[in-house]
Amino acid sequence: MSAQATTPEMQVHIEAARRRRARMAEAQRLNKMVRVLVTPEGAQLHLKLATAAERAGAFAIDVAIQWAIVGGTLLGLSFAVSSMGFQNWNIAFAFWLVFYFFVRNFYYIFFEIGRKAATPGKRALGLRVASRDGGRLTANAVLARNFTREIEVGLPIQFLLMGGDQLSAWMALFGLLWSGVFLFFPVFNKDKLRVGDLIAGTWVIKAPKAQLMGDIAQVSADAPRNAMFAFTPAQADAYGIHELHVLEDVLRQSTADIKRQVAERIRTKIGWTVQTGETDLAFLEAYYAALRRSLEQRMLMGDRKTDKFDVRR
Amino acid sequence: MSDMLKSYRFREERESDWRKLDRILTRAENSGVKALSDEDMMALPHLYRQAVSSLSVARSISLDQNVITYLEGLCTRAYFYVYGARTSMGERMAQFIRIDWPEAVRGAVFSTILAALFLFGGAALAFFLCLQDMDWYWTIHGQTFGEIRTPDASVDELLSTIYTEPGDIGQDRLTAFAGFLFNNNAQIALFAFALGFAFGIPTAWLLVWNGVILGSMYAVFWDKGLGYEFTGWLMIHGATELFAIVLAGAGGFVIGGAVAFPGRKSRLASARDSGRKAATIAMGCVIMLIIAAVLESFGRQLINSDTIRYAIAGTTLVFWLLYFYLPRRRPGT
Numbered sequence: 001m002s003a004q005a006t007t008p009e010m011q012v013h014i015e016a017a018r019r020r021r022a023r024m025a026e027a028q029r030l031n032k033m034v035r036v037l038v039t040p041e042g043a044q045l046h047l048k049l050a051t052a053a054e055r056a057g058a059f060a061i062d063v064a065i066q067w068a069i070v071g072g073t074l075l076g077l078s079f080a081v082s083s084m085g086f087q088n089w090n091i092a093f094a095f096w097l098v099f100y101f102f103v104r105n106f107y108y109i110f111f112e113i114g115r116k117a118a119t120p121g122k123r124a125l126g127l128r129v130a131s132r133d134g135g136r137l138t139a140n141a142v143l144a145r146n147f148t149r150e151i152e153v154g155l156p157i158q159f160l161l162m163g164g165d166q167l168s169a170w171m172a173l174f175g176l177l178w179s180g181v182f183l184f185f186p187v188f189n190k191d192k193l194r195v196g197d198l199i200a201g202t203w204v205i206k207a208p209k210a211q212l213m214g215d216i217a218q219v220s221a222d223a224p225r226n227a228m229f230a231f232t233p234a235q236a237d238a239y240g241i242h243e244l245h246v247l248e249d250v251l252r253q254s255t256a257d258i259k260r261q262v263a264e265r266i267r268t269k270i271g272w273t274v275q276t277g278e279t280d281l282a283f284l285e286a287y288y289a290a291l292r293r294s295l296e297q298r299m300l301m302g303d304r305k306t307d308k309f310d311v312r313r
Numbered sequence: 314m315s316d317m318l319k320s321y322r323f324r325e326e327r328e329s330d331w332r333k334l335d336r337i338l339t340r341a342e343n344s345g346v347k348a349l350s351d352e353d354m355m356a357l358p359h360l361y362r363q364a365v366s367s368l369s370v371a372r373s374i375s376l377d378q379n380v381i382t383y384l385e386g387l388c389t390r391a392y393f394y395v396y397g398a399r400t401s402m403g404e405r406m407a408q409f410i411r412i413d414w415p416e417a418v419r420g421a422v423f424s425t426i427l428a429a430l431f432l433f434g435g436a437a438l439a440f441f442l443c444l445q446d447m448d449w450y451w452t453i454h455g456q457t458f459g460e461i462r463t464p465d466a467s468v469d470e471l472l473s474t475i476y477t478e479p480g481d482i483g484q485d486r487l488t489a490f491a492g493f494l495f496n497n498n499a500q501i502a503l504f505a506f507a508l509g510f511a512f513g514i515p516t517a518w519l520l521v522w523n524g525v526i527l528g529s530m531y532a533v534f535w536d537k538g539l540g541y542e543f544t545g546w547l548m549i550h551g552a553t554e555l556f557a558i559v560l561a562g563a564g565g566f567v568i569g570g571a572v573a574f575p576g577r578k579s580r581l582a583s584a585r586d587s588g589r590k591a592a593t594i595a596m597g598c599v600i601m602l603i604i605a606a607v608l609e610s611f612g613r614q615l616i617n618s619d620t621i622r623y624a625i626a627g628t629t630l631v632f633w634l635l636y637f638y639l640p641r642r643r644p645g646t
Contacts, residue, residue, distance in 0.1 A: 040396075043365040045389055094492025094610075098603075101496045105503065105599075113405070115342055117393070128393070132585075136397050139405050140413065144592030150500070151507040182510075195510055198581065199568055199588025207393075210386040212331065213379050217321045245378050252379070292376050293318050300319075300374065 020309060023242070032190070035205075037134045048206040050127045052187045055194075055204055059153075061121030062107065069103050108146045113139055126208030132191075132201050145196035152195055155179040216251050217289045228275060229286035235270040236290040240307035244295060247288050251281075259284060320375035327367050331387060334360040338390050361391045409593070417593040418637045421563045424570065428562030431517050432555065435524025436531065443532030453529045468537045495606035498554060499599050502561035506568075506595040510584075513569025520562045527555075545619040548626035550608035556633055557601035564591035564598070601633075 006014070037045045050058075077096055081089045111119040117137055118128040129145070131137045159175035162168060186192045197203055239247075250262050263280040266272070266287060298305055337353045337360070349357075368384040375381065418425070442449045447464040454463075501519065508515035534543035571587035572580060608625070616622055 037392075039365060039392055041362060041365055043369050043388070045365075045368075045392060046385060047389065097492040097496045098606075101499055105499075113402070115345060117397075130393065138589065139409070140589040140593050143596050144588040147503050147592055147595050148507040148510065150503050151510070199510065199584045200592070201585035201589065205389075207386060207389045209390075210379075210383045212328070212335075212383040215321055215324055215377060215380070217318050217377075241376060244376055248378050289318065292320070296318065296320055296374060296376055299376070 016309070020307065033192075035191075035203075039134075047130070049192050050125075050204040050206045052192055054125050054127060054206065055186065055192070058119070058121035058125045058127055061124055062119045065120055066103055066107055069107075070100055073099065105146070105150070108149065109142055112137075112142045112146070122204070126206055127204050128207050129202050130205050132197075132203050137202065141200040141202050143200075145194070145200035145202050148194070148196040148199065151179070152182045152185070156183045213252060216248065216285055217292060228278070229283065229290070231270070231272075231287065231290045233294070235272070236287075236294040238266075238270050238308065239291055240305040240310050241295055242307035244288070244291050247284065247291070251284055251288060256280075320371070320377060320380075323370065323374060324377070324380060327363070330360055330363055331367065331384070334364050334391060335387055338387075338394055341394060342390070357391075358395065361388075361395050364388050364391060409596070413593050414597045415637050415641075417590045418560060418563075418597065420590060421560075421567050421594060424563035424566035425559060427566055428516075428520055428559045431520035431562065432524040432527075432559055435521035436528035437524075439525040439528030440532045440535070443529045444536065447532075447536070450529050450533060453525055464533050464536065466533075468539065471534060471537055471539055472542070492606070492610075494609065495602055498558070498605070499602045502558055502598045502602060503595060505558070505561040506564040506591060506598075509565025509568035509591065510572060511569070512573045513566045516562050516565030516569065520558070523558060542619060545622035545626070546613065549612050549616070549622045550605045552626045552630040553601050553608060553633065554605035556630070557598040557605060560594050560601070561598040564594040567591040567594070 033049045033051065035047045035049060037047050039045060074096060077092055081087075081092055108119055112129050116123060116128065117130065122128060129137060129142070131141060156176060156179040159172050159179055162172040162175070182195050185198075186194050191197075191203055193203060247262070250259060254262075260280045263283050267274065267283070270287075272283075295305060333356070337349065337357055340348050340353075346354075364384065365388050368381075368388050371377075371381055371384055439449070439453060443453075450464050501523070505516050505519050508519065531540075531543065531547075534540060567587050568584065568591045571583040575583035578586070608629070612625060613622075616625070
């Protein structure tokens with residue numbers, strides 16, 4: 001079939017198929033980041049690994065906090081020392097240096113040993129550290145994963161700042177490449193492990209706190225509305241699980257304008273005529289309940305209709 | 314109402330328990346176990362199991378995305394809480410000092426000897442090279458201004474760096490120097506540990522290089538017939554500090570060895586098992602270096618008698634050896 005022979009209608013189909021393929025590829029990519037943890041009760045938990053970008057973001061936040069602590073105390077200290085007339089400034093500075101060492105190396109350890117197993121940066125992005133074997137996160141593991149931070153981040157920076165004559169510049173370049181292996185380690189393995197994670201037996205997972213929202217199906221449990229929206233089995237079966245989830249998102253978090261457009265498209269698709277006193281929201285909620293009922297019934301029989309193109313039966 | 318969705322009824326019956334678990338967990342995460350009442354503690358395991366089974370059922374009967382995401386997050390949090398360690402910081406520290414640290418050190422005898430050979434081998438090499446030809450000192454250290462302890466210094470100048478006169482002005486400057494030294498040494502110790510991952514080769518280099526610096530300095534004093542005095546000056550804290558650096562190197566070798574020669578385990582499992590042990594050793598090194606810094610800044614400035622310096626050095630060394638290697642009964646056996 002040549003390109004000239006495609007009708008507009010066929011082009012719509014081709015476009016739909018392309019989008020579906022892209023969607024499935026994306027789902028598969030996300031699926032690669034999921035690890036199954038079987039609890040001692042035999043239940044499966046799906047842990048999502050944090051992406052390299054999320055971890056870099058969390059690290060950036062943590063570094064900013066560390067700089068704020070170190071800079072703030074230095075500023076406060078120099079202010080205090082100058083107001084005391086520079087007596088014993090050496091001793092004060094010595095204590096600050098020790099303090100600096102601890103902030104630099106023990107900031108992460110302090111927070112990760114704690115109850116939330118996450119630094120403020122990780123917490124901000126909904127990440128936490130967990131043991132790879134599903135057991136408890138021991139203090140040893142937290143120490144191990146953080147003591148290597150110095151070579152992963154510190155070493156490349158040191159080589160970057162090195163320079164001078166030509167020989168040492170070459171040395172610096174070589175060192176940068178070598179230490180870059182440590183820095184970019186998380187990007188190149190499927191579990192997104194840092195060197196520290198590797199030797200500590202840990203990984204970083206995404207465990208954001210989700211809010212339980214109201215069930216949309218509850219609203220349509222009202223009797224008078226049920227009578228108003230009596231969908232035929234064919235109408236209630238027009239879409240699949242993917243569209244149901246999109247509809248859920250639309251109902252939970254979109255503008256009235258989008259709701260109107262979506263309602264319009266569904267009405268066209270299922271051949272629904274607008275009745276008197278029917279609002280878009282009421283129609284969508286009723287249709288959501290009907291679609292979910294039909295799909296959940298299928299699911300009980302072991303048949304998951306993934307999307308509207310899924311027409312096995 | 315029989316007309317209701319099955320998944321809707323399922324949720325309606327269990328929702329209050331989920332929310333209760335959520336509340337308990339939030340309180341426990343924010344303010345610790347102590348914030349929980351006895352009633353909550355009793356309810357927690359039951360609520361956790363119920364939530365986990367709700368999740369498995371919800372996956373097979375419900376298509377409400379929000380419910381599944383919520384339960385997934387709730388169960389993960391509850392799992393980590395129920396099966397996570399709930400020991401306090403104090404208990405963890407006691408466990409570390411009493412059992413974990415000496416055990417980890419005892420388990421790495423071979424690596425410790427290897428690290429000591431690299432450090433003191435480097436020191437011996439530089440020492441004998443410098444004794445034969447003092448130009449080696451300049452090759453190793455380069456030209457640094459303000460450094461008194463060079464081959465060009467007189468015996469009196471060298472002696473002045475070893476002993477402090479009463480009312481010395483430089484005393485608080487030396488304290489600052491000790492803070493700087495601790496920072497530097499502790500960072501080197503952690504580096505030696507972390508670099509072990511590259512099969513231990515950079516660790517060996519770091520140990521040898523630190524040994525060379527030490528050995529060349531030693532040669533300067535030895536050459537002027539101050540070997541005995543310098544040893545006292547160095548060892549009052551050096552017994553602890555050098556031991557710590559050797560142990561940090563040993564930690565590095567433990568990891569390097571595990572990565573290079575995993576034996577019957579997989580390379581990943583081998584790295585993981587040894588990494589945790591080695592990290593314990595490295596943590597101990599930081600503690601030892603703090604003690605060394607205290608000995609250095611206070612002990613060395615206040616004590617000017619060679620005999621007492623030697624006595625302190627000997628005592629600390631014996632203490633560390635006994636602490637690490639004295640066979641002891643494992644608690645609970």
